[in-house]
Amino acid sequence: MKKITPPPARESSIEDVAKLAGVSCASVSRVVNRLGNVSSKMEERVRRAIEELHYRPNSYSRTLRSGKTNTVAIYRTSLAQKDELYSETLIQKLTSQLSSQNYRVVLELLRSQPDGRHTLDGENGPNREVDGICVVGHTDQADLEVMSRWDLPVCLLNLTFDHPNFISVSLADSAGSAEAVQYLFALGRRKIAFVYGNLQWPGPRGRLEGYREAHRKFAVPMQPEFLVQVDLDEQNYTGGFHAVEKLLQLPDRPDAILFVNDWYAVGGLAALRQHGVRVPEEISIIGFDDSWLAPQVLPPLSTISLEPEELCSVAVEALLKKIEQRPLLRSEYLIRPRLMVRQSCSPLHRTEPVSRANAPEISP
Amino acid sequence: MKKITPPPARESSIEDVAKLAGVSCASVSRVVNRLGNVSSKMEERVRRAIEELHYRPNSYSRTLRSGKTNTVAIYRTSLAQKDELYSETLIQKLTSQLSSQNYRVVLELLRSQPDGRHTLDGENGPNREVDGICVVGHTDQADLEVMSRWDLPVCLLNLTFDHPNFISVSLADSAGSAEAVQYLFALGRRKIAFVYGNLQWPGPRGRLEGYREAHRKFAVPMQPEFLVQVDLDEQNYTGGFHAVEKLLQLPDRPDAILFVNDWYAVGGLAALRQHGVRVPEEISIIGFDDSWLAPQVLPPLSTISLEPEELCSVAVEALLKKIEQRPLLRSEYLIRPRLMVRQSCSPLHRTEPVSRANAPEISP
DNA sequence: GTAAAAAATGTAAACGTTTTTAAAAATATT
DNA sequence: AATATTTTTAAAAACGTTTACATTTTTTAC
Numbered sequence: 001m002k003k004i005t006p007p008p009a010r011e012s013s014i015e016d017v018a019k020l021a022g023v024s025c026a027s028v029s030r031v032v033n034r035l036g037n038v039s040s041k042m043e044e045r046v047r048r049a050i051e052e053l054h055y056r057p058n059s060y061s062r063t064l065r066s067g068k069t070n071t072v073a074i075y076r077t078s079l080a081q082k083d084e085l086y087s088e089t090l091i092q093k094l095t096s097q098l099s100s101q102n103y104r105v106v107l108e109l110l111r112s113q114p115d116g117r118h119t120l121d122g123e124n125g126p127n128r129e130v131d132g133i134c135v136v137g138h139t140d141q142a143d144l145e146v147m148s149r150w151d152l153p154v155c156l157l158n159l160t161f162d163h164p165n166f167i168s169v170s171l172a173d174s175a176g177s178a179e180a181v182q183y184l185f186a187l188g189r190r191k192i193a194f195v196y197g198n199l200q201w202p203g204p205r206g207r208l209e210g211y212r213e214a215h216r217k218f219a220v221p222m223q224p225e226f227l228v229q230v231d232l233d234e235q236n237y238t239g240g241f242h243a244v245e246k247l248l249q250l251p252d253r254p255d256a257i258l259f260v261n262d263w264y265a266v267g268g269l270a271a272l273r274q275h276g277v278r279v280p281e282e283i284s285i286i287g288f289d290d291s292w293l294a295p296q297v298l299p300p301l302s303t304i305s306l307e308p309e310e311l312c313s314v315a316v317e318a319l320l321k322k323i324e325q326r327p328l329l330r331s332e333y334l335i336r337p338r339l340m341v342r343q344s345c346s347p348l349h350r351t352e353p354v355s356r357a358n359a360p361e362i363s364p
Numbered sequence: 365m366k367k368i369t370p371p372p373a374r375e376s377s378i379e380d381v382a383k384l385a386g387v388s389c390a391s392v393s394r395v396v397n398r399l400g401n402v403s404s405k406m407e408e409r410v411r412r413a414i415e416e417l418h419y420r421p422n423s424y425s426r427t428l429r430s431g432k433t434n435t436v437a438i439y440r441t442s443l444a445q446k447d448e449l450y451s452e453t454l455i456q457k458l459t460s461q462l463s464s465q466n467y468r469v470v471l472e473l474l475r476s477q478p479d480g481r482h483t484l485d486g487e488n489g490p491n492r493e494v495d496g497i498c499v500v501g502h503t504d505q506a507d508l509e510v511m512s513r514w515d516l517p518v519c520l521l522n523l524t525f526d527h528p529n530f531i532s533v534s535l536a537d538s539a540g541s542a543e544a545v546q547y548l549f550a551l552g553r554r555k556i557a558f559v560y561g562n563l564q565w566p567g568p569r570g571r572l573e574g575y576r577e578a579h580r581k582f583a584v585p586m587q588p589e590f591l592v593q594v595d596l597d598e599q600n601y602t603g604g605f606h607a608v609e610k611l612l613q614l615p616d617r618p619d620a621i622l623f624v625n626d627w628y629a630v631g632g633l634a635a636l637r638q639h640g641v642r643v644p645e646e647i648s649i650i651g652f653d654d655s656w657l658a659p660q661v662l663p664p665l666s667t668i669s670l671e672p673e674e675l676c677s678v679a680v681e682a683l684l685k686k687i688e689q690r691p692l693l694r695s696e697y698l699i700r701p702r703l704m705v706r707q708s709c710s711p712l713h714r715t716e717p718v719s720r721a722n723a724p725e726i727s728p
Numbered sequence: 729g730t731a732a733a734a735a736a737t738g739t740a741a742a743c744g745t746t747t748t749t750a751a752a753a754a755t756a757t758t
Numbered sequence: 759a760a761t762a763t764t765t766t767t768a769a770a771a772a773c774g775t776t777t778a779c780a781t782t783t784t785t786t787a788c
Contacts (some may be wrong), residue, residue: 011776013490024738029776037736039784058492060433061774063424064743070425074471078456088452092442104493105471107438107459128375129423144389236691237660263660270634296601377744388768391747401766403754425744428773 005122007303012053021049032057059104071104072319073130075147078112079139086306087137087342090157093312094134097203101320106130108141119143124164125150132323134315135159155319157311160332169315169333173206174213176304176337179246181214183339187283188348193226193254195243195264197236207260207288226254230264240267255283255348262287262294262303269297269344282311284345294332300342311335367683376417385413401687423468435468436683437494439511441501442476449655450670457676458498465684470494474507477606483507488513496687498679499523501504503563516728519683522567524696531686531696533679537570538577539621540668540701544650545578547703548620553648556591557618557697559607559628571652572625590618594628604631612639619647621714626651626658626667633661633708648709669675675699 005310014032018025023042030038031046049055063069074091095105108126110118120143125131132153135144144161147154154161156168177194184192194202194211208227217221228246230239240263250273257267265287272279279285279299287294287303294301314333321328367408378396382389387406395401395410402410427433438455459469472490475483478718484507495515501509508525511518518525520532532635541558560568579586592610592690604627611618611664612635616674623629629651636643643649643663651658651667658665678697685692 011774014776015774025775026739026777027737032736033776035777040738042736058428060424060427061743062776064422064428064745065774065776069424071470076459085452086448088449091471092473096473098443098472106435107455107469107471109456109460109463213558233778235660238662257753296599297601378746379744389745389748390769391767394767397746403766406766425773426746428775429744429746431773587733 006230010209011058012055014055014057015044015108016053017049017050017055017241020053021045024258031257040142041232058276065152069104069129071106071130072098072103072132072134072323073106073108073126074136075108075110075136075139075143076135077118077139084307086289088135090312094316096138096314097312101316103320110137117142120146126152131160132319133318138328142195151317153314154182154251156304157315167318167328167331169311169318169335171203171306171311172334172336173203174210174289176339177207177208178209178214179218179337179339180258180288181211182218183341184345185214185220187345189256190220191223191226191254191256193228193247193257194260195228195230195240195247195257197230197239197264198232204260210259210317223252226262227251235270236261236263237267238271240264241271244268244271245275248272248277253283253288257283257284257285259287262289262291262301265298265301265303265344266279266293269301280346286339286345290340294340295342299344302342303340304323305338305340307338324344375422376419378421380417380421381410381413381419382402382416383384385409392638411613418421418481421426424536431492433468433493433495434466434698435470435494436462436492436498436687437470437472438500439472439474439503440499441503443473450653450672453672454500456501457672458500458680461676461680464682465682467495468551468615474501474503476677484510489512489538490516496683498683517686519686521677521679531682531692531695533675533682533699535567535670535675536698536700538565538574540652540703541571541574542578542581542624543574543703544583545575546620547651548648549578549582549584550707551648551709552622553620554584555590555616555620557592557611557621558610558624559592559594559604559632560624561594561603561628568624575622587616589614598626599633600627601634603636604628604633608632608635609639612636612641617647620709621647621649623649623651626653626655626665629665629667630657630661633665633709644710650703654704658704659706663708666708667704669702669704671699671702 014025014028018028021028023046027038027042028050029035029044031043032050043237059070069178074094076091091107098105106129112118116230117140119140125146128154132155133147133149133150135154139159141161144156144159144166148161148163152165154166156166158170160168160170173267180360181192192211194208197206199205212222217260225249228243230243232239232241238261243264244267245256247257257268267283269279270284272285274284277283285301287301290303290305294303314335318328318333378389378392382392385392387410391406392398392410392414395407405690407573419678423433423434438458439453440455455471462469470493470560483504489510494516496519497511497514499511499518503523505525508520508523508530512525512527516529518530520530522530522534524534545556556575558572558573563569563572576586590611592607594607596603598606604623605630608621608631611621621632623632629649632682633649636647636649641647647667653663654667654669678699682692682697
């Protein structure tokens with residue numbers, strides 16, 4: 001007796017569906033892709049067959065035939081401490097948004113060089129493999145130039161590059177610090193220090209600029225000794241710590257400190273407490289980034305959110321418009337950061353109860 | 365005069381190469397895929413043609429024909445604070461390893477539920493789209509069950525699931541804490557506390573177990589009051605802080621504390637300093653995770669590394685073996701964590717100079 | 729009712745590979 | 759030198775779609 005081996009489990013194809021429904025492949029395709037010109041009778045039959053066979057179109061043959069990959073590559077630099085979790089958050093949000101729009105996400109790493117730079121090796125680009133690209137994290141201009149030769153829509157996050165294929169979505173850093181300063185002004189504080197580090201990237205430069213803008217706008221004089229740059233050889237935490245110690249040695253102490261990132265702020269907070277300064281009463285502080293650090297400390301740190309969700313949704317929308325050749329209004333978008341008010345700021349002069357039951361604080 | 369429009373820029377295909385080299389497509393394919401049985405003359409001509417046309421095979425048609433996608437999906441849960449950067453690091457290392465082995469990486473998110481769980485919606489699996497799957501981060505058993513029905517090789521990181529398609533690579537958490545405790549014993553310390561939080565996941569449970577093992581092995585009696593669970597409603601930092609305060613109230617204080625993660629350790633460190641305890645001299649501390657927090661604090665925190673690099677290289681190797689049906693020795697792998705010695709531990713009784721120039725420390 | 733227009737459906741070619749099969753060329757065996 | 763064997767090459771069929779085109783059916787217009 002001949003042994004009957006079951007046919008190999010094969011995914012069902014459009015042809016199977018067509019046969020079962022008693023129509024042609026073309027019609028099934030029309031139903032699946034909603035191309036119109038289908039009678040309701042036909043549609044009904046096809047849908048039933050699809051249901052029954054659990055049919056799902058093979059994306060590879062689709063791409064092969066149509067040239068559309070429905071895939072976006074995210075190029076990222078390797079984990080760098082300064083970026084902390086921000087890039088990760090962006091990648092996650094981008095992925096989530098893209099997949100909800102039926103795009104696949106492939107992850108590509110930029111090879112990091114010994115000198116800290118990242119490079120793309122020449123022509124190993126994503127051939128015909130993706131419809132577009134997102135770039136997250138600090139990236140060399142040279143890399144962007146390579147990408148510009150790939151002839152693909154590219155969306156840069158917090159970067160700019162002038163090329164017709166490129167769009168960019170960036171955070172308006174200066175608006176963030178301006179808002180923070182204005183908030184401190186509103187609390188009655190006028191002696192506001194700014195602690196910053198590396199000004200190599202546009203982000204920090206913008207943050208410093210916003211600090212200045214707000215002072216000009218409200219005609220509050222700036223004191224040069226309130227601008228403190230941390231020692232770049234130090235770790236973030238320690239750097240913030242020592243920067244604040246410098247401020248505390250001034251004969252005329254500030255009554256608020258804006259930090260260029262949350263790490264510095266947390267380090268600075270430690271210094272304040274160690275020196276018996278009450279936060280937020282004596283000196284209020286504001287961080288930048290709204291990192292996970294911010295709500296962890298005591299008092300919970302008011303800080304400026306980088307609005308990753310909005311940044312990503314604007315980026316994805318713009319990129320997909322570009323990919324699908326739908327009309328696109330601009331090639332550069334700016335996202336306004338948002339001040340997250342927690343408990344590290346308070347009005348000046350209004351004295352508050354100092355003790356907080358069992359809270360880890362240095363008693364003065 | 366007729367205007368000649370240039371032909372649309374088309375990537376060169378295998379046929380173009382074949383034509384230019386004056387051979388058949390099949391031969392080109394044999395050269396490209398190193399299938400052997402090619403004369404050196406032919407190989408030479410084909411390679412030259414490939415070079416000249418910048419030919420690169422179209423991966424979509426390849427997949428369509430051969431069924432091999434050369435793609436691995438990484439399934440991850442959405443950013444959860446507890447995991448901190450660990451998952452991100454894993455994803456990055458996996459990506460880097462996979463792409464160096466010529467595999468593409470697509471990123472998939474597990475939809476998170478209001479109740480904190482993550483779920484896969486039924487049958488929306490990766491059809492014929494990938495060759496295998498990596499799963500990173502806490503994941504519901506229900507999700508793993510769904511995956512097990514997809515009939516694909518799956519590699520779990522720090523998770524287990526009993527199914528022939530699945531392999532798992534996990535960290536031997538208990539070995540890590542055992543090593544830490546042994547190290548503290550070697551420094552002459554015998555009164556070692558353990559601060560832990562949620563024991564819901566196997567990781568923390570293993571860490572506690574290792575603590576116990578080491579005590580048993582070296583016949584050092586454990587004091588129940590040295591086991592402190594943090595208040596799970598508190599933030600990590602604060603939780604660690606208060607847990608240590610509890611320890612400091614004991615009539616017989618510990619001389620070392622092992623924390624179940626770096627966050628608790630950093631919070632605990634703050635408590636120690638606030639109460640004037642010298643670290644590491646009076647009380648040495650060790651964290652867990654080797655997060656970016658660890659080297660930031662003062663003194664830099666000795667902690668236990670989760671060895672993400674090794675975990676990922678083992679995972680990728682095993683998964684690819686399974687995908688390519690090469691012989692695979694085991695279906696479960698254990699990675700030994702490694703103690704990162706920094707400066708938060710010291711021998712007992714040997715008094716050291718207390719002051720450290722300008723270091724942010726609370727003077728007793 | 730018929731002609732024309734519009735809508736619905738079917739046919740078949742293409743997308744770029746890999747792979748099976750067959751044929752041709754090179755080499756080894758008598 | 760003829761044959762058997764092996765190696766190398768070519769031809770052509772698939773993989774599962776989309777889509778241009780042809781055909782049929784239905785609707786509309788007179």
